[in-house]
Amino acid sequence: MDSPFPTYAQSDSDGIASAIREDGFAIIPEVLAKSEVEELKSTIDSIISTPGPGDGVGLGKGIDHFKCVFNRDPYWLQFLDKSGIIEAVEDLMGKDSHIIGMSAWRSPPGTGSFGQLHTDQLFVPMDEELLTTGKVELPVFISTLHFYLNDMDEDLCPTWIVPGSHKSGRSPGGKGATASGVQGGEEMSWNGEEARPVLVKAGDAMLFRSEVWHSGSVNRTEDRTRYLLQVHYSRRGIAQRFPPYLEFKYNQKVLDSASERQLRLLGKHNIGAYG
Numbered sequence: 001m002d003s004p005f006p007t008y009a010q011s012d013s014d015g016i017a018s019a020i021r022e023d024g025f026a027i028i029p030e031v032l033a034k035s036e037v038e039e040l041k042s043t044i045d046s047i048i049s050t051p052g053p054g055d056g057v058g059l060g061k062g063i064d065h066f067k068c069v070f071n072r073d074p075y076w077l078q079f080l081d082k083s084g085i086i087e088a089v090e091d092l093m094g095k096d097s098h099i100i101g102m103s104a105w106r107s108p109p110g111t112g113s114f115g116q117l118h119t120d121q122l123f124v125p126m127d128e129e130l131l132t133t134g135k136v137e138l139p140v141f142i143s144t145l146h147f148y149l150n151d152m153d154e155d156l157c158p159t160w161i162v163p164g165s166h167k168s169g170r171s172p173g174g175k176g177a178t179a180s181g182v183q184g185g186e187e188m189s190w191n192g193e194e195a196r197p198v199l200v201k202a203g204d205a206m207l208f209r210s211e212v213w214h215s216g217s218v219n220r221t222e223d224r225t226r227y228l229l230q231v232h233y234s235r236r237g238i239a240q241r242f243p244p245y246l247e248f249k250y251n252q253k254v255l256d257s258a259s260e261r262q263l264r265l266l267g268k269h270n271i272g273a274y275g
Contacts, residue, residue, distance in 0.1 A: 013087035024166040024212030032203035041227045044104045054243030064106040074257035092140040096236040107219050107226040112157040114217040119171045121210040126169035142210040142234045149227035157219040158197040165190040165213035
């Protein structure tokens with residue numbers, strides 16, 4: 001089953017940015033070649049024996065979640081600023097935007113859940129009429145880039161998403177909540193748009209904003225593990241979230257290998273109004 005959503009070429013940064021503003025997300029095919037997908041999956045497998053602060057390792061019985069993987073090795077830098085996509089990110093959140101995290105995931109058979117639809121972060125609760133009529137355009141504060149490393153079907157715990165739902169001005173099931181990871185009641189649609197699975201191919205990517213309604217789901221297969229890499233971008237004024245926080249230290253090998261743009265994404269900024 002093919003994805004029911006429009007797609008945007010990686011080089012079409014204007015189209016990607018426009019889709020984030022209008023639909024809340026953009027699917028970008030063939031960002032990674034097959035060889036790159038296999039290398040990335042193998043690299044994720046290799047870090048299970050060396051978990052870091054904040055990591056959750058299921059050891060085959062639960063989901064493996066590795067945080068701040070960008071700081072492990074210069075290898076991960078290539079996923080920070082994929083051409084075309086990073087220009088869209090900078091269009092949406094500024095040329096001083098940065099990452100607030102990078103996580104790798106493995107979801108073995110039987111893991112995951114179809115939780116309630118949620119928003120990752122809702123900064124500005126608002127009357128939906130202001131957003132649906134275009135009287136107000138909600139700025140993008142945080143966006144997440146998913147690199148999908150499997151051919152996705154409905155059994156392999158795909159992401160589910162409600163197109164345009166960032167224009168609801170709220171999280172599903174409630175109004176006005178601003179906490180991270182807000183979850184609602186049983187709402188599965190908004191403005192006539194039902195939640196639908198993101199069924200893409202290995203190597204495809206999806207960029208989405210923090211206010212769009214979405215959910216993970218259950219790995220119902222018997223013998224397949226889903227792999228995913230996430231990069232979280234934000235405006236500069238939003239704090240980076242690097243466990244173990246006060247004790248976090250950058251890997252000097254990573255810094256020595258990074259380009260100027262990558263260093264900025266990692267947190268190298270000019271002094272501004274607040275420091």
